[in-house]
Amino acid sequence: MIVGLRAAPFAPWSLLAEAEQALSPADRDGCGASSVFVGTMRADSGPAQVLRMHLEHYPGMTERMLARMADAACSRWPLRQVVLVHRVGWVAPGETLVVAAAWSAHRAEAFAACRYLVETAKHQAPFWKRECRADGTSSWVTANTPAPAE
Amino acid sequence: MIVGLRAAPFAPWSLLAEAEQALSPADRDGCGASSVFVGTMRADSGPAQVLRMHLEHYPGMTERMLARMADAACSRWPLRQVVLVHRVGWVAPGETLVVAAAWSAHRAEAFAACRYLVETAKHQAPFWKRECRADGTSSWVTANTPAPAE
Protein backbone atom coordinates (compact mmCIF):
# COMPACT_ATOMS: atom_id res chain seq x y z
CA MET A 1 0.00 0.00 0.00
CA ILE A 2 1.34 3.42 -0.96
CA VAL A 3 -0.72 6.05 0.84
CA GLY A 4 0.13 9.58 1.86
CA LEU A 5 1.08 13.13 0.97
CA ARG A 6 3.71 14.53 -1.36
CA ALA A 7 5.04 18.06 -0.79
CA ALA A 8 6.95 18.16 -4.10
CA PRO A 9 6.13 17.27 -7.72
CA PHE A 10 6.15 13.53 -8.43
CA ALA A 11 5.83 11.28 -11.48
CA PRO A 12 2.53 9.39 -11.29
CA TRP A 13 3.36 6.65 -13.80
CA SER A 14 6.65 5.81 -12.09
CA LEU A 15 4.84 5.64 -8.76
CA LEU A 16 2.34 3.20 -10.28
CA ALA A 17 5.12 1.08 -11.77
CA GLU A 18 6.75 0.96 -8.31
CA ALA A 19 3.49 -0.03 -6.67
CA GLU A 20 3.11 -2.90 -9.11
CA GLN A 21 6.69 -4.03 -8.63
CA ALA A 22 6.14 -4.12 -4.88
CA LEU A 23 3.59 -6.92 -5.33
CA SER A 24 4.57 -10.32 -3.99
CA PRO A 25 4.82 -13.06 -6.65
CA ALA A 26 1.57 -14.58 -5.37
CA ASP A 27 -0.29 -11.29 -5.51
CA ARG A 28 1.14 -10.59 -8.93
CA ASP A 29 -0.09 -13.98 -10.19
CA GLY A 30 -3.56 -13.17 -8.92
CA CYS A 31 -3.79 -9.65 -10.31
CA GLY A 32 -5.74 -9.45 -13.52
CA ALA A 33 -6.81 -5.85 -13.36
CA SER A 34 -5.72 -2.44 -12.19
CA SER A 35 -7.78 0.70 -12.35
CA VAL A 36 -6.03 4.02 -11.97
CA PHE A 37 -6.99 7.66 -11.69
CA VAL A 38 -4.53 10.52 -12.05
CA GLY A 39 -5.72 14.03 -11.30
CA THR A 40 -3.69 16.92 -12.67
CA MET A 41 -3.75 20.64 -12.06
CA ARG A 42 -5.32 22.46 -15.00
CA ALA A 43 -4.29 25.94 -16.14
CA ASP A 44 -7.70 26.83 -17.54
CA SER A 45 -10.13 26.04 -14.73
CA GLY A 46 -11.41 29.57 -14.12
CA PRO A 47 -12.19 32.78 -15.98
CA ALA A 48 -8.49 33.70 -16.03
CA GLN A 49 -5.48 31.43 -16.41
CA VAL A 50 -4.38 29.83 -13.15
CA LEU A 51 -0.65 30.29 -12.59
CA ARG A 52 -0.32 28.26 -9.44
CA MET A 53 -2.34 26.85 -6.61
CA HIS A 54 -1.76 26.29 -2.92
CA LEU A 55 -3.06 23.04 -1.51
CA GLU A 56 -3.57 23.37 2.23
CA HIS A 57 -4.25 20.35 4.43
CA TYR A 58 -4.73 19.50 8.09
CA PRO A 59 -1.49 17.80 9.13
CA GLY A 60 -2.32 14.65 11.03
CA MET A 61 -5.98 14.47 10.13
CA THR A 62 -5.45 14.39 6.36
CA GLU A 63 -2.95 11.51 6.48
CA ARG A 64 -5.21 9.63 8.87
CA MET A 65 -8.21 10.05 6.58
CA LEU A 66 -6.31 8.85 3.51
CA ALA A 67 -5.06 5.78 5.35
CA ARG A 68 -8.56 5.02 6.56
CA MET A 69 -9.95 5.29 3.02
CA ALA A 70 -7.34 2.88 1.69
CA ASP A 71 -8.09 0.45 4.53
CA ALA A 72 -11.81 0.74 3.86
CA ALA A 73 -11.28 -0.06 0.17
CA CYS A 74 -9.26 -3.15 1.11
CA SER A 75 -12.02 -4.31 3.47
CA ARG A 76 -14.74 -3.81 0.90
CA TRP A 77 -13.03 -5.35 -2.15
CA PRO A 78 -10.42 -8.13 -2.50
CA LEU A 79 -7.52 -5.88 -3.48
CA ARG A 80 -3.87 -6.84 -3.91
CA GLN A 81 -2.47 -3.33 -3.95
CA VAL A 82 -3.69 0.23 -3.36
CA VAL A 83 -2.22 3.63 -4.12
CA LEU A 84 -3.67 6.85 -2.70
CA VAL A 85 -1.27 9.76 -2.89
CA HIS A 86 -2.22 13.44 -2.74
CA ARG A 87 -0.11 16.49 -3.38
CA VAL A 88 0.11 19.38 -0.88
CA GLY A 89 1.74 22.82 -0.97
CA TRP A 90 2.40 25.01 -4.01
CA VAL A 91 1.40 23.32 -7.26
CA ALA A 92 1.89 24.44 -10.87
CA PRO A 93 -0.34 23.54 -13.84
CA GLY A 94 0.46 20.14 -15.28
CA GLU A 95 1.59 18.76 -11.94
CA THR A 96 -0.13 15.74 -10.44
CA LEU A 97 -2.64 16.47 -7.67
CA VAL A 98 -3.78 12.96 -6.81
CA VAL A 99 -3.18 9.34 -7.79
CA ALA A 100 -5.65 6.62 -6.81
CA ALA A 101 -5.23 3.04 -7.94
CA ALA A 102 -6.46 -0.44 -7.09
CA TRP A 103 -5.19 -3.85 -8.20
CA SER A 104 -7.48 -6.87 -8.06
CA ALA A 105 -8.18 -10.22 -9.71
CA HIS A 106 -11.04 -8.83 -11.80
CA ARG A 107 -11.84 -5.49 -13.35
CA ALA A 108 -15.16 -4.95 -11.56
CA GLU A 109 -13.53 -4.72 -8.14
CA ALA A 110 -10.58 -2.69 -9.42
CA PHE A 111 -12.89 -0.13 -11.07
CA ALA A 112 -15.18 0.14 -8.06
CA ALA A 113 -12.33 0.52 -5.58
CA CYS A 114 -10.56 3.18 -7.66
CA ARG A 115 -13.77 5.20 -7.96
CA TYR A 116 -14.36 4.90 -4.25
CA LEU A 117 -10.85 6.14 -3.45
CA VAL A 118 -11.15 9.10 -5.83
CA GLU A 119 -14.54 10.23 -4.56
CA THR A 120 -13.92 9.74 -0.84
CA ALA A 121 -10.52 11.46 -1.03
CA LYS A 122 -12.14 14.38 -2.83
CA HIS A 123 -15.18 14.75 -0.61
CA GLN A 124 -13.89 13.74 2.82
CA ALA A 125 -10.15 14.35 3.09
CA PRO A 126 -9.27 17.80 4.50
CA PHE A 127 -7.68 19.64 1.56
CA TRP A 128 -8.35 23.22 0.47
CA LYS A 129 -7.28 24.85 -2.76
CA ARG A 130 -6.38 28.47 -3.27
CA GLU A 131 -5.84 29.55 -6.88
CA CYS A 132 -3.56 32.39 -8.02
CA ARG A 133 -4.49 33.72 -11.46
CA ALA A 134 -2.67 35.57 -14.23
CA ASP A 135 -4.86 38.62 -13.70
CA GLY A 136 -3.44 39.01 -10.19
CA THR A 137 -6.49 37.68 -8.38
CA SER A 138 -6.36 34.87 -5.91
CA SER A 139 -9.22 33.00 -4.30
CA TRP A 140 -10.22 29.89 -2.45
CA VAL A 141 -11.91 27.20 -4.47
CA THR A 142 -15.25 27.01 -2.73
CA ALA A 143 -17.02 24.05 -4.30
CA ASN A 144 -16.13 20.58 -5.40
CA THR A 145 -17.21 19.40 -8.82
CA PRO A 146 -20.02 16.93 -8.24
CA ALA A 147 -19.36 13.20 -8.31
CA PRO A 148 -19.87 11.72 -11.78
CA ALA A 149 -23.17 9.96 -12.37
CA GLU A 150 -22.81 6.18 -12.26
CA MET B 1 -3.84 8.64 -29.85
CA ILE B 2 -1.96 5.39 -29.23
CA VAL B 3 -4.07 2.52 -30.54
CA GLY B 4 -3.08 -0.90 -31.78
CA LEU B 5 -1.59 -4.33 -31.16
CA ARG B 6 1.65 -5.40 -29.48
CA ALA B 7 3.20 -8.76 -30.38
CA ALA B 8 5.80 -8.62 -27.58
CA PRO B 9 5.73 -7.76 -23.86
CA PHE B 10 5.47 -4.05 -23.14
CA ALA B 11 5.60 -1.80 -20.08
CA PRO B 12 2.15 -0.29 -19.50
CA TRP B 13 3.21 2.55 -17.20
CA SER B 14 5.92 3.73 -19.58
CA LEU B 15 3.42 3.67 -22.42
CA LEU B 16 1.07 5.83 -20.35
CA ALA B 17 3.86 8.27 -19.50
CA GLU B 18 4.65 8.53 -23.23
CA ALA B 19 1.02 9.12 -24.09
CA GLU B 20 0.89 11.95 -21.58
CA GLN B 21 4.12 13.47 -22.83
CA ALA B 22 2.74 13.46 -26.37
CA LEU B 23 0.05 15.96 -25.32
CA SER B 24 0.34 19.45 -26.79
CA PRO B 25 0.87 22.24 -24.23
CA ALA B 26 -2.75 23.37 -24.75
CA ASP B 27 -4.14 19.87 -24.24
CA ARG B 28 -1.93 19.40 -21.23
CA ASP B 29 -3.20 22.65 -19.70
CA GLY B 30 -6.76 21.43 -20.17
CA CYS B 31 -6.29 17.93 -18.81
CA GLY B 32 -7.44 17.56 -15.23
CA ALA B 33 -8.13 13.85 -15.20
CA SER B 34 -6.95 10.59 -16.63
CA SER B 35 -8.58 7.24 -16.05
CA VAL B 36 -6.59 4.12 -16.84
CA PHE B 37 -7.18 0.39 -16.94
CA VAL B 38 -4.39 -2.17 -17.18
CA GLY B 39 -5.33 -5.81 -17.68
CA THR B 40 -2.73 -8.42 -16.84
CA MET B 41 -2.52 -12.15 -17.47
CA ARG B 42 -3.19 -14.10 -14.29
CA ALA B 43 -1.57 -17.42 -13.46
CA ASP B 44 -4.48 -18.64 -11.34
CA SER B 45 -7.53 -18.17 -13.52
CA GLY B 46 -8.50 -21.84 -13.86
CA PRO B 47 -8.48 -25.07 -11.87
CA ALA B 48 -4.78 -25.58 -12.72
CA GLN B 49 -2.02 -23.00 -12.98
CA VAL B 50 -1.87 -21.35 -16.39
CA LEU B 51 1.68 -21.40 -17.78
CA ARG B 52 1.05 -19.39 -20.88
CA MET B 53 -1.68 -18.24 -23.17
CA HIS B 54 -2.01 -17.67 -26.88
CA LEU B 55 -3.95 -14.59 -27.92
CA GLU B 56 -5.24 -15.03 -31.45
CA HIS B 57 -6.71 -12.13 -33.41
CA TYR B 58 -8.09 -11.40 -36.87
CA PRO B 59 -5.38 -9.36 -38.60
CA GLY B 60 -6.93 -6.34 -40.22
CA MET B 61 -10.30 -6.54 -38.52
CA THR B 62 -8.96 -6.37 -34.97
CA GLU B 63 -6.86 -3.23 -35.61
CA ARG B 64 -9.79 -1.63 -37.42
CA MET B 65 -12.16 -2.34 -34.51
CA LEU B 66 -9.76 -0.91 -31.93
CA ALA B 67 -9.30 2.26 -33.98
CA ARG B 68 -13.04 2.62 -34.35
CA MET B 69 -13.58 2.24 -30.60
CA ALA B 70 -11.01 4.95 -29.87
CA ASP B 71 -12.64 7.24 -32.43
CA ALA B 72 -16.07 6.56 -30.96
CA ALA B 73 -14.82 7.45 -27.48
CA CYS B 74 -13.42 10.74 -28.80
CA SER B 75 -16.74 11.55 -30.48
CA ARG B 76 -18.73 10.79 -27.39
CA TRP B 77 -16.59 12.54 -24.77
CA PRO B 78 -14.30 15.61 -24.95
CA LEU B 79 -11.02 13.69 -24.66
CA ARG B 80 -7.51 15.06 -25.04
CA GLN B 81 -5.75 11.72 -25.36
CA VAL B 82 -6.65 8.05 -25.72
CA VAL B 83 -4.68 4.83 -25.35
CA LEU B 84 -6.06 1.46 -26.44
CA VAL B 85 -3.36 -1.17 -26.83
CA HIS B 86 -3.92 -4.93 -26.80
CA ARG B 87 -1.38 -7.74 -26.70
CA VAL B 88 -1.42 -10.63 -29.21
CA GLY B 89 0.55 -13.88 -29.55
CA TRP B 90 2.10 -15.93 -26.73
CA VAL B 91 1.69 -14.32 -23.33
CA ALA B 92 3.09 -15.32 -19.93
CA PRO B 93 1.51 -14.65 -16.53
CA GLY B 94 2.22 -11.14 -15.27
CA GLU B 95 2.43 -9.69 -18.77
CA THR B 96 0.08 -6.91 -19.79
CA LEU B 97 -2.88 -7.92 -21.95
CA VAL B 98 -4.57 -4.59 -22.49
CA VAL B 99 -4.17 -0.91 -21.63
CA ALA B 100 -7.08 1.51 -22.00
CA ALA B 101 -6.82 5.14 -20.94
CA ALA B 102 -8.58 8.45 -21.46
CA TRP B 103 -7.48 11.99 -20.62
CA SER B 104 -10.06 14.74 -20.21
CA ALA B 105 -10.74 18.02 -18.42
CA HIS B 106 -12.91 16.35 -15.76
CA ARG B 107 -12.96 12.98 -14.10
CA ALA B 108 -16.52 12.03 -15.10
CA GLU B 109 -15.67 11.93 -18.81
CA ALA B 110 -12.31 10.25 -18.25
CA PHE B 111 -13.90 7.49 -16.16
CA ALA B 112 -16.76 6.92 -18.59
CA ALA B 113 -14.51 6.83 -21.64
CA CYS B 114 -12.05 4.41 -20.04
CA ARG B 115 -14.86 2.05 -19.06
CA TYR B 116 -16.30 2.24 -22.55
CA LEU B 117 -12.93 1.38 -24.11
CA VAL B 118 -12.36 -1.56 -21.76
CA GLU B 119 -15.80 -3.08 -22.26
CA THR B 120 -16.09 -2.58 -26.02
CA ALA B 121 -12.56 -3.91 -26.61
CA LYS B 122 -13.41 -6.96 -24.53
CA HIS B 123 -16.81 -7.69 -26.02
CA GLN B 124 -16.43 -6.60 -29.64
CA ALA B 125 -12.80 -6.80 -30.73
CA PRO B 126 -11.87 -10.16 -32.33
CA PHE B 127 -9.48 -11.77 -29.85
CA TRP B 128 -9.50 -15.37 -28.66
CA LYS B 129 -7.55 -16.83 -25.77
CA ARG B 130 -6.16 -20.35 -25.54
CA GLU B 131 -4.73 -21.31 -22.15
CA CYS B 132 -1.94 -23.86 -21.60
CA ARG B 133 -1.92 -25.24 -18.06
CA ALA B 134 0.65 -26.83 -15.79
CA ASP B 135 -1.27 -30.13 -15.84
CA GLY B 136 -0.63 -30.41 -19.58
CA THR B 137 -4.12 -29.45 -20.63
CA SER B 138 -4.87 -26.66 -23.06
CA SER B 139 -8.19 -25.14 -23.95
CA TRP B 140 -9.91 -22.15 -25.49
CA VAL B 141 -11.39 -19.66 -23.10
CA THR B 142 -15.05 -19.86 -24.05
CA ALA B 143 -16.72 -17.09 -22.12
CA ASN B 144 -16.01 -13.54 -21.20
CA THR B 145 -16.41 -12.45 -17.62
CA PRO B 146 -19.55 -10.29 -17.46
CA ALA B 147 -19.31 -6.53 -17.51
CA PRO B 148 -19.18 -5.05 -14.00
CA ALA B 149 -22.41 -3.67 -12.62
CA GLU B 150 -22.54 0.11 -12.80
Added chain:
Amino acid sequence: MITVRFFASLRERMGQEMRLLPAGPCTVREVWDLATDQAQPPTHLLAAVNLEYADFDAPVADGDEVAFFPPVTGGAA
Protein backbone atom coordinates in the same frame (compact mmCIF):
# COMPACT_ATOMS: atom_id res chain seq x y z
CA MET C 1 -13.89 -15.79 -55.82
CA ILE C 2 -14.92 -15.57 -52.17
CA THR C 3 -12.38 -16.06 -49.38
CA VAL C 4 -13.69 -17.87 -46.31
CA ARG C 5 -11.73 -17.82 -43.04
CA PHE C 6 -12.19 -19.62 -39.74
CA PHE C 7 -10.68 -18.49 -36.43
CA ALA C 8 -9.80 -19.93 -33.04
CA SER C 9 -11.78 -22.95 -31.82
CA LEU C 10 -13.89 -22.88 -34.95
CA ARG C 11 -10.81 -23.28 -37.12
CA GLU C 12 -9.89 -26.39 -35.15
CA ARG C 13 -13.41 -27.76 -35.16
CA MET C 14 -13.84 -27.28 -38.90
CA GLY C 15 -10.36 -28.56 -39.64
CA GLN C 16 -9.70 -25.67 -41.99
CA GLU C 17 -8.30 -22.16 -41.76
CA MET C 18 -9.10 -20.69 -45.14
CA ARG C 19 -10.97 -21.77 -48.22
CA LEU C 20 -11.78 -20.24 -51.58
CA LEU C 21 -15.28 -20.53 -53.04
CA PRO C 22 -16.38 -19.72 -56.56
CA ALA C 23 -18.02 -16.30 -56.84
CA GLY C 24 -21.74 -15.78 -57.12
CA PRO C 25 -24.19 -13.53 -55.30
CA CYS C 26 -25.23 -15.16 -52.05
CA THR C 27 -25.62 -14.61 -48.31
CA VAL C 28 -23.33 -15.28 -45.35
CA ARG C 29 -25.53 -18.26 -44.49
CA GLU C 30 -25.05 -19.75 -47.94
CA VAL C 31 -21.29 -19.23 -47.71
CA TRP C 32 -21.32 -21.13 -44.40
CA ASP C 33 -23.27 -24.01 -45.90
CA LEU C 34 -21.01 -24.21 -48.93
CA ALA C 35 -17.75 -23.92 -47.00
CA THR C 36 -18.69 -26.43 -44.31
CA ASP C 37 -20.75 -28.94 -46.29
CA GLN C 38 -23.84 -27.69 -44.47
CA ALA C 39 -22.48 -28.28 -40.98
CA GLN C 40 -24.78 -27.26 -38.12
CA PRO C 41 -23.62 -23.74 -37.13
CA PRO C 42 -22.50 -23.67 -33.49
CA THR C 43 -24.45 -21.48 -31.11
CA HIS C 44 -23.13 -17.94 -30.81
CA LEU C 45 -21.34 -18.22 -34.15
CA LEU C 46 -20.14 -14.81 -35.35
CA ALA C 47 -19.50 -13.71 -38.92
CA ALA C 48 -17.75 -10.82 -40.63
CA VAL C 49 -17.74 -9.66 -44.24
CA ASN C 50 -14.74 -7.64 -45.33
CA LEU C 51 -13.59 -7.11 -41.73
CA GLU C 52 -16.99 -5.91 -40.49
CA TYR C 53 -19.42 -7.88 -38.34
CA ALA C 54 -22.28 -9.14 -40.50
CA ASP C 55 -25.62 -10.91 -40.10
CA PHE C 56 -26.20 -14.32 -41.62
CA ASP C 57 -28.59 -12.72 -44.09
CA ALA C 58 -25.99 -10.17 -45.24
CA PRO C 59 -25.13 -10.31 -48.95
CA VAL C 60 -21.74 -11.54 -50.14
CA ALA C 61 -20.27 -10.56 -53.52
CA ASP C 62 -17.36 -11.60 -55.67
CA GLY C 63 -14.04 -10.67 -54.05
CA ASP C 64 -15.45 -10.53 -50.51
CA GLU C 65 -13.77 -12.07 -47.50
CA VAL C 66 -16.15 -13.88 -45.16
CA ALA C 67 -14.94 -14.90 -41.70
CA PHE C 68 -16.54 -17.15 -39.10
CA PHE C 69 -15.49 -17.24 -35.48
CA PRO C 70 -16.63 -18.03 -31.93
CA PRO C 71 -17.48 -15.38 -29.31
CA VAL C 72 -14.54 -13.12 -28.60
CA THR C 73 -12.60 -13.44 -25.34
CA GLY C 74 -10.05 -10.63 -25.33
CA GLY C 75 -9.32 -8.03 -22.70
CA ALA C 76 -8.68 -8.64 -19.04
CA ALA C 77 -10.42 -10.61 -16.32
Added chain:
Amino acid sequence: MITVRFFASLRERMGQEMRLLPAGPCTVREVWDLATDQAQPPTHLLAAVNLEYADFDAPVADGDEVAFFPPVTGGAA
Protein backbone atom coordinates in the same frame (compact mmCIF):
# COMPACT_ATOMS: atom_id res chain seq x y z
CA MET D 1 -6.55 23.36 27.91
CA ILE D 2 -8.36 23.02 24.60
CA THR D 3 -6.57 23.78 21.33
CA VAL D 4 -8.73 25.41 18.66
CA ARG D 5 -7.57 25.53 15.01
CA PHE D 6 -8.94 27.24 11.94
CA PHE D 7 -8.11 26.27 8.35
CA ALA D 8 -8.17 27.76 4.87
CA SER D 9 -10.69 30.53 4.14
CA LEU D 10 -12.03 30.27 7.69
CA ARG D 11 -8.58 31.00 9.11
CA GLU D 12 -8.47 34.17 7.02
CA ARG D 13 -12.03 35.16 7.83
CA MET D 14 -11.55 34.67 11.58
CA GLY D 15 -8.13 36.29 11.52
CA GLN D 16 -6.66 33.54 13.65
CA GLU D 17 -5.00 30.20 13.07
CA MET D 18 -4.86 28.68 16.51
CA ARG D 19 -6.09 29.57 19.95
CA LEU D 20 -5.96 28.01 23.38
CA LEU D 21 -9.03 27.93 25.60
CA PRO D 22 -9.23 27.03 29.27
CA ALA D 23 -10.39 23.47 29.82
CA GLY D 24 -13.85 22.52 30.94
CA PRO D 25 -16.40 20.02 29.70
CA CYS D 26 -18.32 21.51 26.79
CA THR D 27 -19.46 20.89 23.21
CA VAL D 28 -17.99 21.78 19.83
CA ARG D 29 -20.64 24.51 19.53
CA GLU D 30 -19.56 26.06 22.82
CA VAL D 31 -15.91 25.94 21.72
CA TRP D 32 -16.87 27.81 18.54
CA ASP D 33 -18.74 30.46 20.49
CA LEU D 34 -15.90 30.93 22.94
CA ALA D 35 -13.16 30.98 20.31
CA THR D 36 -14.95 33.36 17.94
CA ASP D 37 -16.76 35.63 20.37
CA GLN D 38 -20.02 34.05 19.26
CA ALA D 39 -19.55 34.74 15.56
CA GLN D 40 -22.31 33.46 13.29
CA PRO D 41 -21.02 30.06 12.00
CA PRO D 42 -20.75 30.08 8.20
CA THR D 43 -22.97 27.67 6.28
CA HIS D 44 -21.36 24.29 5.65
CA LEU D 45 -18.90 24.80 8.49
CA LEU D 46 -17.12 21.57 9.36
CA ALA D 47 -15.57 20.57 12.66
CA ALA D 48 -13.18 17.92 13.90
CA VAL D 49 -12.25 16.79 17.40
CA ASN D 50 -8.86 15.13 17.79
CA LEU D 51 -8.49 14.70 14.00
CA GLU D 52 -11.94 13.12 13.52
CA TYR D 53 -14.99 14.79 12.00
CA ALA D 54 -17.41 15.74 14.77
CA ASP D 55 -20.93 17.15 15.15
CA PHE D 56 -21.52 20.48 16.83
CA ASP D 57 -23.10 18.64 19.73
CA ALA D 58 -20.06 16.41 20.25
CA PRO D 59 -18.40 16.67 23.66
CA VAL D 60 -14.98 18.25 24.07
CA ALA D 61 -12.69 17.49 27.01
CA ASP D 62 -9.51 18.87 28.49
CA GLY D 63 -6.55 18.30 26.14
CA ASP D 64 -8.68 17.96 23.02
CA GLU D 65 -7.90 19.65 19.73
CA VAL D 66 -10.93 21.17 18.02
CA ALA D 67 -10.65 22.28 14.39
CA PHE D 68 -13.03 24.32 12.25
CA PHE D 69 -12.83 24.49 8.47
CA PRO D 70 -14.83 25.10 5.28
CA PRO D 71 -15.95 22.35 2.89
CA VAL D 72 -13.00 20.39 1.48
CA THR D 73 -11.91 20.89 -2.12
CA GLY D 74 -9.12 18.40 -2.74
CA GLY D 75 -8.72 15.89 -5.50
CA ALA D 76 -8.97 16.51 -9.20
CA ALA D 77 -11.48 18.23 -11.42
